[in-house]
Amino acid sequence: MADFVREIKDRLPKLSGKQLDEVRQFATLLANGPQSKVINDAKDEDVGRMIIQTICDVMKGHGAEFTGATTLLKPQNSKAFYVKVKDDGLAEFLRNVTKRNKVAMQALVHLSIELLYSNMHKMKIETSSRTMMNHTHRIPAVLNEAFPGYADAGMLHMVIRAEEKNNVRQERNSRATLF
Numbered sequence: 001m002a003d004f005v006r007e008i009k010d011r012l013p014k015l016s017g018k019q020l021d022e023v024r025q026f027a028t029l030l031a032n033g034p035q036s037k038v039i040n041d042a043k044d045e046d047v048g049r050m051i052i053q054t055i056c057d058v059m060k061g062h063g064a065e066f067t068g069a070t071t072l073l074k075p076q077n078s079k080a081f082y083v084k085v086k087d088d089g090l091a092e093f094l095r096n097v098t099k100r101n102k103v104a105m106q107a108l109v110h111l112s113i114e115l116l117y118s119n120m121h122k123m124k125i126e127t128s129s130r131t132m133m134n135h136t137h138r139i140p141a142v143l144n145e146a147f148p149g150y151a152d153a154g155m156l157h158m159v160i161r162a163e164e165k166n167n168v169r170q171e172r173n174s175r176a177t178l179f
Helices: 002-014 017-032 044-061 075-087 090-097 102-122 129-134 136-146 156-178
Strands: none
Touching (some): 044 075, 044 090, 075 136, 090 136, 090 156
């Protein structure tokens, strides 16, 4: 088994970026099972769930009162939101910008919701989970306001990478303070 691992380690530096991404995806699938796909064609409902969960996380992070994700994700509360995400073109926008990469999409959604939250406060709009859900159609606009022309030029992925690195750095720092 050790020879097999050593052989893999020797071959990794010789792989192209695309091949490394494929190996990373496969390793993730092996480690976590099929539900953890890194690359997938997220359905509108998956994107909607991701947005709802992120709204709750952002609201919690800011110490604001919010309706919990469990309540918001109940079918009677979320079905209309999933339709809104699809009809507003938000799901397709997020899939196109992130090239259907789930990790990148999570980073972009988190950044977008943070920007939306800040924008709503700047406009003195009272924020709640439901208000945030009602304003998600503004995500492309707040992204364009924060990063003018990036989406049109296809450069929003650079912002996403920086956000992903920032999230990893914050996670490492929070773990280090635990011990």
